[in-house]
Amino acid sequence: MAKLTRRGLLCATAPLAAAPLGLAAVARGRDVTAAPHDHSAHRSLATHDQRAAMIGHAAMIGEGAPAVGGPNDLDDLLYPPPALPYRPGRVRDYTLVATDEEIEIAPGVFFPAWTYNGTVPGPVIRATEDDILRVRFVNAGVHPHTIHFHGIHPTDMDGVFEIVSPGKELTYEFPARPAGFHLYHCHATPLKKHIHKGLYGAFVIDPKKPREPARELVMVMNGFDTDADGENNFYTVNGRTFYYARYPIRVRQGELVRLYLANLTEFDLINSFHLHADFFRYQPTGTGEHWEYTDTVMQCQGQRGVLEMRFANTGTFMFHAHQSEFTELGWMGYFQVGED
Numbered sequence: 001m002a003k004l005t006r007r008g009l010l011c012a013t014a015p016l017a018a019a020p021l022g023l024a025a026v027a028r029g030r031d032v033t034a035a036p037h038d039h040s041a042h043r044s045l046a047t048h049d050q051r052a053a054m055i056g057h058a059a060m061i062g063e064g065a066p067a068v069g070g071p072n073d074l075d076d077l078l079y080p081p082p083a084l085p086y087r088p089g090r091v092r093d094y095t096l097v098a099t100d101e102e103i104e105i106a107p108g109v110f111f112p113a114w115t116y117n118g119t120v121p122g123p124v125i126r127a128t129e130d131d132i133l134r135v136r137f138v139n140a141g142v143h144p145h146t147i148h149f150h151g152i153h154p155t156d157m158d159g160v161f162e163i164v165s166p167g168k169e170l171t172y173e174f175p176a177r178p179a180g181f182h183l184y185h186c187h188a189t190p191l192k193k194h195i196h197k198g199l200y201g202a203f204v205i206d207p208k209k210p211r212e213p214a215r216e217l218v219m220v221m222n223g224f225d226t227d228a229d230g231e232n233n234f235y236t237v238n239g240r241t242f243y244y245a246r247y248p249i250r251v252r253q254g255e256l257v258r259l260y261l262a263n264l265t266e267f268d269l270i271n272s273f274h275l276h277a278d279f280f281r282y283q284p285t286g287t288g289e290h291w292e293y294t295d296t297v298m299q300c301q302g303q304r305g306v307l308e309m310r311f312a313n314t315g316t317f318m319f320h321a322h323q324s325e326f327t328e329l330g331w332m333g334y335f336q337v338g339e340d
């Protein structure tokens, strides 16, 4: 019994470019993995024409994009809660519940996830610098978990030693700092597994001096190893393949768009974001005075940053990982830029 490798999957999906449900049938894996391993079959699928067909695959838009769900399903992950002006002593309360869920990441492709609040990534947590962040964590899963926040906090709030057993809970409480764009994730061992299974999310700390008003978006880049071979079979932002190709993100020409981008992809060392037909400025970790002006940025696991852009032109503009393989396996979308 041999597993379908990521490379094999790429080859196998090529002829299915025009048939998204076919992709699902292959990617689901169980039937495929039960078949005798046949290297010649993999090779024969990787013809030049079939590789070329995948390029068309990457350019699909709207109904043709194999994405799960309706147009507003991911709104809570894409659009963060609003920034609040600094007010001394304010408490920001959140509740995160760890659950075990089968989530559908591509049409017909289910992943046995461990989640915070039922989604991968988990909810966007937001506070203003020096707010008291109070996160009640309930473990309703069957494995021990924690929440480890990036940022500055006391040792017993670090989510490393205070393991929360199934059925138990723990409240994390500390002042939110420093201002920037951070993340949170489970830190139980084996760490690689607890992160890859889906226990992570975005964590925005707004500076006391507010940022300029903008249309704000959050994207968490991730991958899913659906056949448990230690390699990702699908890549997404916010948890569903090709979702923003199916439902392009609407923005206005010239308005300030601020994108909080984080990389929680396990197994692959690097992920990246490339914007077509325009440039953005990029602030690593969402803090400090250093901004880079570019159209492509890469992030290692756990890295994150803030992108700011104003589209010069109206139209439909692709964004995607600049690792082409990630693009073809789900990490691709569009901005739909209108005049109003």
Ligand SMILES: [Cu+2]
Residues within 6 Å of the ligand: 143, 144, 145, 146, 186, 187, 188, 194, 195, 199
């Ligand atoms: Cu965990």
